[in-house]
Amino acid sequence: MVHLIYLDGVVNKDSLQENVITPLLDSTKETVNINSLIEDVSENIIKTAEVFVVKEYKELTDAIVNGGTVILFEGIELGIIAGTTQFKERNIEQAISERTPKGARVGLTENLNTNISLFRGMVKTPSLCVESMKVGKLTDTEISILYIKKVVDQNVLAEVRKRIDIISVNYVLEAMTIKEAIEGGSVALFAMYEDSEPPDAVVSSLYEGKVVVIVDGNPYAIILQGLFMSIFQAPDEYNQKYGRLMNRLLRFVGFLLTIYLPSIYVVLVNFYADGYPIK
Template identity: 35%
Template sequence: MNSALQDFTKGLNKNIKKVKEELHDTPELYVRQIQLDANGDNIGALLYIDGIVNTELIRESIIEPLHSIRIKDKETFMNTLACYHIRSENVEVITSISSSIEGILSGKTLVLIDGFESGILVDTAQWQQRSVEQSVRQRNIYGPLISFSEQLKVNLNLLHSMIQSPTFMVEKKKLGRVAKTDIAIVYLTDRVDQIALKEVHNRIDSLHVDYVLESRVVELAIEGTQKTFFPLSFITELPDAVASALYEGRIAILVNGTPTASIVPNVFVQYFQQPSDYYVKQIKLSVRLMTIISFLVTILFPGFYLAFAKFHDNLVSKEIHKKFFEQTITILPLWAEVFFLLLLLQLLGIGSYKISREMMLVVSLISTITIGTTAVDAKLVHPISLIVAGIAYLTSTMLTVGTLQGSLQPIRYIFIFIGNFFGFTGMAIGLLILVIHMSRLRSVGVPYLAPIIPFNFKEFKDVFYRGDLRKLINSPHKYPHDKKEKS
């Protein structure tokens, strides 16, 4: 912005002209001239963007008070007007054009009075938004059914209702050079990991972008420059999951316009902790162990199948091997069958989110015929290959918490390659390399595999099994940090 246009002048028309120029004379900018007293000696103007403000609120909180006011002391008039006459909870006296532009674009109304080198911003925003609804991507079988919306104020309201504590802290920032986007950093002051909080601030402050349209921009900055398939920030749509994370000393980052929250530090064991685990009385080992086993099956089972069929078929009797492998002739090689089936299932999963609900039945029917009956009858794929691919895909559905599910697909394909060419030995080495890689990852300085690597027995109350809830609630969490973070 031109430095000559930074501050208001005493001329009302000049100030209006400057604001119009900075908004490129947009027809959406409304300028409402207003007379302050019956004699018409003093005039003012209201400037706002049509469609994003509540006009009834403008009339009641600004126009009616201005009609009955008189200017007595020019030195204190603007402050007196803002503090005692304008009926709004959010009022701010400003002197710069840049501040007025940001306010108008965020749904505020600018009040200008002739003869004064300042203006007043009044919050009159009325954004269109959907009501708080149940999440369709991350469902809670038990517990709260509500999820975040696209409005930052609504999301913070949901968290305030769940955490009614004076230690609940919300820090707001604006990101973007061309367009400003509000973000909120949320944590509990008495429980938060201070080292992680400092790192979050440093990484967000170092983010310089023209605009922030998606929360993924902020997530990339928080995750750092580490190369990995695994997500280093935990993404959720559920307010109760965020509230639980805050009680554990973590930090949540919310971006206006995105119905999700990013939680850090993110540790790998979080993806096995389903929100419903904490609302029901159950066998403490069952669901948690099933989820861990599902993780291993979904990434290793297809590769294990190929390694077994190619290198280790002597582990079964000759009759079984002859019946299931030698006597069945298919067009594609075995590795291509598995790859082709997994790819088809992946396409079906992605397509189910993109097509209309009316088309779901048709697509499901065609997929069943194509992948099942036709593929087997046409000798394109082996029946066992179809079963293996189906099991690998079904077990991945147990890992819908966060964004881990999408990260497992490339890892699964890597183990398919290893199993097909190097057998069980290669897969064991590949799994060891994967564990080493995960142990080197850091989420804002916290080891990704904590508390397993580095080992901390005191933190195992909620890893492989859900411990007693009373002990979990009363046990503060401590996160290990490297002496020098490797980002």
């Protein structure tokens, strides 16, 4: 007896019918070797691109939650996982938080694999590395660390890996958990990371040797390390030939004036009031 287990709403029913159910029904008409049943089904019958044979119960439950279809045979302690995932996701749209008249007209989405495909399409080098890991005892939220091997700062990369590995939480729904782990217990006036939604800005950071962390379910990337001067950088500058340095300088001067002018005015009015004529 064959058992198919899946969650309705997160599987592609067309793929399930065409690549799993129909081949299994057709195979019942043929003679199947009972001694090598799992091997025959996984290698010769199931037609999905992703097929795994597993034994652990947790692997089966994780696959079901993530949209896979589990195939079990009565009396056999092994199970087959067929990749039939199809989650509902938002279409790729222009970035909302960092709109720019120039540059790419796309923004990151909540789907981790979609975001990785965007980066791979823009970074035309085999040196782009993607490391995947899961965080959260209950959710097993998938996160990915991206970097370009030839230019990345190995010390920063090692520290990012170390701080993510020690995360021990029940669930991860927002990227703030990852940010807090990266910052550790240190108290700083400015953040040690940057958030970015346009993929071209993230790709530029990769080429500069920075490390990028993306979390499944979050439509923006975490860029490490964050620099103070990056606050004064605008997305438009990646598509400008002239005036980039001057624009950043003007923003920095405006920042200084905003910080110091009110205090200077208060000092002059309160401590040097006699020097001003009274009308």
